[in-house]
Amino acid sequence: MLETYFADMHIHIGRDIFDKPVKITGAKTLTVTNILKESSRNKGINMIGIIDCQSPNVQLEIKQLIEKKQACELPDGGIRFEEVTLILGSEIEVYDNACQGPIHVLCYFPTLENLELFSAWLTGRMKNITLSTQRYYGTAKELQYKVKELAGIFIPAHVFTPFKSLYGKGVKSSLTEVFDPDLIDGIELGLSADMGMADQIEELHRYTYLTNSDAHSLPKIAREYQEMVLEQPSFKEFQWALHHIDGRSIMKNYGMNPQLGKYYTTVCDDCSLPLTPKLDQCPSCHSNKVIKGVYDRIQELKSGAGSLNERPTYLYQVPLEYLPGLGPKTHEKLLNKFGTEMFVLHHASYEALLSVVGEKLATLICKMREGEIKIKAGGGGKYGSLLPEE
Numbered sequence: 001m002l003e004t005y006f007a008d009m010h011i012h013i014g015r016d017i018f019d020k021p022v023k024i025t026g027a028k029t030l031t032v033t034n035i036l037k038e039s040s041r042n043k044g045i046n047m048i049g050i051i052d053c054q055s056p057n058v059q060l061e062i063k064q065l066i067e068k069k070q071a072c073e074l075p076d077g078g079i080r081f082e083e084v085t086l087i088l089g090s091e092i093e094v095y096d097n098a099c100q101g102p103i104h105v106l107c108y109f110p111t112l113e114n115l116e117l118f119s120a121w122l123t124g125r126m127k128n129i130t131l132s133t134q135r136y137y138g139t140a141k142e143l144q145y146k147v148k149e150l151a152g153i154f155i156p157a158h159v160f161t162p163f164k165s166l167y168g169k170g171v172k173s174s175l176t177e178v179f180d181p182d183l184i185d186g187i188e189l190g191l192s193a194d195m196g197m198a199d200q201i202e203e204l205h206r207y208t209y210l211t212n213s214d215a216h217s218l219p220k221i222a223r224e225y226q227e228m229v230l231e232q233p234s235f236k237e238f239q240w241a242l243h244h245i246d247g248r249s250i251m252k253n254y255g256m257n258p259q260l261g262k263y264y265t266t267v268c269d270d271c272s273l274p275l276t277p278k279l280d281q282c283p284s285c286h287s288n289k290v291i292k293g294v295y296d297r298i299q300e301l302k303s304g305a306g307s308l309n310e311r312p313t314y315l316y317q318v319p320l321e322y323l324p325g326l327g328p329k330t331h332e333k334l335l336n337k338f339g340t341e342m343f344v345l346h347h348a349s350y351e352a353l354l355s356v357v358g359e360k361l362a363t364l365i366c367k368m369r370e371g372e373i374k375i376k377a378g379g380g381g382k383y384g385s386l387l388p389e390e
């Protein structure tokens with residue numbers, strides 16, 4: 001029977017089982033075990049992708065959970081832990097002769113066995129596979145062929161961020177400059193873009209879009225996510241949802257308003273003044289360091305609005321921790337009462353919320369569900385913020 005499940009497919013690891021860094025800028029508490037517990041018990045997310053799993057020490061921690069019978073491998077691929085399914089993934093930096101700049105991609109594998117084969121293959125093509133999102137030495141297409149040979153899923157990551165992405169610096173105008181378009185399973189939008197912006201680009205119309213958190217700390221898990229229609233959360237079902245097989249699909253994308261992302265507007269890197277895209281020098285401080293925002297980059301790439309498949313609903317989500325007046329204490333009260341963040345965000349009634357947080361916050365949470373919160377746009381690496389209510 002098909003049901004709906006929440007999924008966040010891009011989460012990093014801060015420290016491995018020996019307390020060694022994986023994502024160096026990631027939080028120390030961001031370990032495999034903590035991510036699984038947080039996702040299952042507090043976030044209420046049903047499927048997660050951890051994308052630093054190429055690291056052998058990360059694999060070791062997963063294997064130990066399986067040995068201790070706290071987790072198990074699913075027949076359809078993926079690892080089950082309590083209420084959450086972990087999909088084994090790896091984020092990789094591609095920078096071959098065909099690219100203009102580095103591109104991040106996400107690769108997912110059904111089993112630990114295939115993941116280990118991938119790690120063995122990567123070892124000769126990467127300086128240090130124990131670290132997160134390292135540069136891979138080889139062509140993007142070779143990587144795609146390897147992922148497909150190992151029955152994996154291939155998804156370009158946060159495709160519009162100004163640095164390290166497909167359309168940021170990676171290609172001049174088309175993904176075909178670098179990738180085999182038939183070996184792409186989906187497109188991750190990233191925090192500064194939404195569905196409507198991405199659909200301005202014709203070559204993306206055929207792909208399913210993902211909205212993921214790219215979390216570098218536990219609280220950031222599920223700041224973006226999607227609701228999928230699946231028989232159960234597993235690798236196979238994830239793949240079927242990406243390709244609309246037998247009723248599986250992504251039903252809703254919960255993305256942050258792109259204006260809340262770090263790279264929405266074009267700004268001067270030195271004085272943060274918002275600029276029009278035509279300027280290559282800041283009129284205020286005369287710096288030449290202009291960081292082109294995602295919005296302006298899409299205007300350059302624009303090639304025709306629309307899409308081949310019917311798109312899911314795209315809802316603007318504001319993470320709970322962004323809401324004014326919602327500090328750690330209130331957050332704890334909400335979880336004590338409702339169990340998980342997903343329940344607070346989607347199911348708790350206004351009256352029930354009112355009994356825990358008071359009128360202002362209860363109203364704000366309900367307004368957010370309708371996408372009615374006003375935003376001050378971010379840019380140049382600074383996040384946007386909520387405008388105070390009048």
Ligand SMILES: [Zn+2]
Binds near residue numbers: 091104133157158
């Ligand atoms: Zn990345």
Ligand SMILES: [Zn+2]
Binds near residue numbers: 010133
């Ligand atoms: Zn990432």
